Amino acid sequence: MKCDWVRQNILFYVYNELEDDARYEVEQHLARCPECATELKATRKFHATLSETVAEPTPNLLAASRMRLQEALETTRQGGFWQRLVLEPATWLRQVRMSPALAAVIFIVGFGGGIGATYNFLASGHTGEVAVANRPDTPPLESSAIAGIRSVTQEPGSNQVSIKYDTVSTQEAQGSLNDQRIQQLLLFAARNNYNSGVRMDSVDVLTQAPNNTNVREALMYALQNDTNPGVRLKALDGLSGFVQQDPQVRDGILRSLIGDTNSGVRMQALRLVEPMKTDSNVRSVLTRLAQTDQNPSIRSQARTMLAQMPEMD
Amino acid sequence: MPADSYAIAIPVGGNSRPSRAVEDSGNQNPITMRGSLAAQGNRIDDTSLIREAQQGNRAAFEVLVRHYDQSVLRLALHLTGSESDAQDVYQEAFLKAYKNLGSFRFECSFYTWIYRIVTNLCLDHLRKRNVRKEEAPVGVDSSGEEFNRLEQFADARSGANPERDLMRRELGRKIGAALSGLTPRERMVFELKHYHGLKLRTVGEMLNTTEETAKNTLFRATQKLRGALSEMR
DSSP states (O other), X not given: OHHHHHHHHHHHHHTTOSOHHHHHHHHHHHHHOHHHHHHHHHHHHHHHHHHHSOOOOOHHHHHHHHHHXXXXXXXXXXXXHHHHHHHOHHHHHHHHHHOHHHHHHHHHHHHHHHXXXXXXXXXXXXXXXXXXXXXXXXXXOOGGGEEEEEEEEEOTTSSOEEEEEEEOOOXXXXXXXXXXXXXXXXXXXXXXXXXXXXXXXXXXXXXXXXXXXXXXXXXXXXXXXXXXXXXXXXXXXXXXXXXXXXXXXXXXXXXXXHHOSOHHHHHHHHHXXXXXXXXHHHHHHHHHHHHHOSOHHHHHHHHHXXXXXXXXX | OOTTOOOOOOOSSSSOOOOOSSOOSSOOOOOOOTTXXXXXXXXXXXXXXXXHHHTTXXXXXXXXXXXXXXXXXXXXXXXXXXXXXXXXXXXXXHHHHHHTGGGOOSSXXXXXXXXXXXXXXXXXXXXXXXXXXXXXXXXXOTTSOEEEHHHHHHHHXXXXXXXXXXXXXXXXXXXXXXXXXXXXXXXXXXXXXXXXXXXXXXXXXXXXXXXXXXXXXXXXXXXXXXXXXXXXX
């Protein structure tokens, strides 16, 4: 039993890792147990054998390593305060936890700041336009809600700035098509709205009141400039009743007959000008279409229309 | 015999070789203590150096490096078996220490801290090598030539006797093969205890484990080594 214990501890005896009392017991046992003494001898021999082949780094290797390190250190930066703060949140959190005074200071500063800000708001509440942005009850401005900045002026000798800007907020207007305000909105929508669906709807509504010259202009504008072929088609529909009586409308349709990129729109325009094919302008456009249009069915349609035309004197 | 019978007085920098302050008082331990880091006396000096280095003084850091770098290089060379790998570990360890010096909070000694970095890098290296299943005793020196590092160890001590030289080479090869049979952790504990003469308590601290675990690991490692070496004879 004792021998087992000693043999398990001989290694630590040799390595000088035994407590004083254990060391004493081992030594006492070794003095009277030849077998364990032999084991000690074997352990020491093993120990000595392993210690025989010891490598030492050569001075050259050490010098080379030092030089290489020095070079690298010149271009290396120590982790700064911010890096430590970011990389070791546990460390700084522990510091905060360990510093109730710091926590109290942060709390008081925050509280004081809050009171100061409220006071500022109350004090500046009567200054008009400037205070608007500071009011807590005014929702923060979203950049999409700002339609444009009209003017920026700074009051001399102060940090107060007054800004006039347009906001875009959703409002609803209801009224008949004859209502001037409604017409105005529709005309605006037909020209300016980025949403082609809205332009389509407004053009659609406007076609119901084509007699109004403003409306007709808006439809002409849509026909010439709208990026959406559906909207252009809709505008053509609205203008269809004026091809014969309004030469401006006729010219507009002829322009899109030549220039419109969409063959559907050109086809529709062709149909609209058919009753007017005797008009010299219409005829020259038809001649051109018959020769040069990219769409074969438009070319053949134009040729047919020209063929049906009575000979001119 | 008290546990710390080696009262160490390592001179700062240079060829730091611990000397026995207490001449053999019953301790028959033949451990080589070359390059041992058990340098308690250095800790006071180090504290001011560390503080200066933490404030960005690179010269202070370089002095600090010289207190430890021989031992670090020696450990890296033993464990990697290659001069170039040892150099890489050395470089990476001290750069890492430099970058993270700000987070050193004196909760352990600096040498434990730096050794923790080195041992982790070496353990990574050993694990990678185990995956690659390379032949352990064959290394690559800085000029790119392969060498048997254990033969080279023998070369360093070889005398005029060629027969003895041959036996040493053979022994070195056997020891190398036996060491390569250990797990990376066993290898590390054995290295730190046997070749660096560190206390098992310190070894445990460096490897983030307990003294008891380090003790068991050392026991297992020596059993394996003895078995392997006796088989070869």
